Amino acid sequence: LAQLQKTQETFDAERIIHHTTLPSPMLPYATAPEAEAALGRAMTRAEAAWLRYSASMPDHLLYCHNVAILLLLYTLAPLPLALLELRARAAPDGVAAAVMRPSTYKLQPRAHLPPAAFVRCYLDTGRVLLLTVGALSLVSYPAVKMVGIRTGLPLPSAGEVAAQMLVYLLVEDYLGYWIHRLLHTRWGYDNIHRVHHEFTAPFGYAAPYAHWAEVLILGVPAFTGPAIVPCHMTTLWLWFLLRHLEAIDIHSGFNFPFNPTKLIPFYGGADHHDYHHRVGGQSQSNFSSVFTFCDHLYGTDKGYRYHKASLEKELMKVAATVAGQRTEACSFDGPGVDILVDACATIYLP
Numbered sequence: 001l002a003q004l005q006k007t008q009e010t011f012d013a014e015r016i017i018h019h020t021t022l023p024s025p026m027l028p029y030a031t032a033p034e035a036e037a038a039l040g041r042a043m044t045r046a047e048a049a050w051l052r053y054s055a056s057m058p059d060h061l062l063y064c065h066n067v068a069i070l071l072l073l074y075t076l077a078p079l080p081l082a083l084l085e086l087r088a089r090a091a092p093d094g095v096a097a098a099v100m101r102p103s104t105y106k107l108q109p110r111a112h113l114p115p116a117a118f119v120r121c122y123l124d125t126g127r128v129l130l131l132t133v134g135a136l137s138l139v140s141y142p143a144v145k146m147v148g149i150r151t152g153l154p155l156p157s158a159g160e161v162a163a164q165m166l167v168y169l170l171v172e173d174y175l176g177y178w179i180h181r182l183l184h185t186r187w188g189y190d191n192i193h194r195v196h197h198e199f200t201a202p203f204g205y206a207a208p209y210a211h212w213a214e215v216l217i218l219g220v221p222a223f224t225g226p227a228i229v230p231c232h233m234t235t236l237w238l239w240f241l242l243r244h245l246e247a248i249d250i251h252s253g254f255n256f257p258f259n260p261t262k263l264i265p266f267y268g269g270a271d272h273h274d275y276h277h278r279v280g281g282q283s284q285s286n287f288s289s290v291f292t293f294c295d296h297l298y299g300t301d302k303g304y305r306y307h308k309a310s311l312e313k314e315l316m317k318v319a320a321t322v323a324g325q326r327t328e329a330c331s332f333d334g335p336g337v338d339i340l341v342d343a344c345a346t347i348y349l350p
Helices: 002-021 032-039 045-054 059-063 065-076 079-087 095-100 115-139 141-147 158-183 186-191 193-198 212-228 233-250 269-282 293-297 302-323 335-348
Strands: none
Touching: 032 045, 059 065, 059 141, 059 233, 065 115, 065 233, 079 115, 115 141, 115 212, 158 186, 158 212, 158 233, 158 293, 186 193, 193 212, 193 269, 212 233, 233 269, 269 302
């Protein structure tokens, strides 16, 4: 009896240690009937799938999914752009050929990088992301829990997610604007931000290419929105996914006329940010990462607007010369003419 009592005490102690040291599962129920009883209604298919996936998974592991999402997205999303960039290296001469080749849409058509540069950028950036974002995810979950990021049911509605995405974009854009300006002070640029500006003609894989300190610093405006307006964990995943896609888009180096982001009001896009990289460390223009109103409001788009006006005048002369038409007869309002103008610039402008 004494031995059995000792064994029972040992078992009870081990059970207490087990429950206090292991993270608790994210949901207080593990079956569909329990979940529906708590909700007071039948679950949607999305909620049922979320229950099956997350019922027995600790919250901090769900949060760490951000690292896998980021690395997978960084590997796959810029790949078509990189292949298009490499294809743009070889192209026949002539305006007709230029209209059809990928460099027609390239913002800096004379800037070409060897494949080794893409590989080096990918490996260096992947290592920095793994060591910064990966390590941060292991220790930052208490802050995520403290601000109220939830992991249970119900899942948020589409309207709720859309409203939260808008708030996060506005908050990140405003704070990111001022952080970007600080990074362009002499100390900030020389010690941190110059790494990101190594590529004066950016491409998709160069979007998160930066000093490790900059990666951590820019995480502050990205997380501020969810801290102000807490969301569901799936919304947090979607937010980081959207933010990384936007960064890849503005660093793509291509200005496609059929890009759906052109429908977003005040969206800067690749053309807006490419000018910032083209000018380099001396740039005092186009600090906004998403929208353009901060640059317009604080007067940091004057150089960009002057550049666009000057370039348009020069391209009008070139296009008129090539087409054998008078400048006054040219119309520059359609994507087809934009293609012709870009093709002319590719051939005739330095």
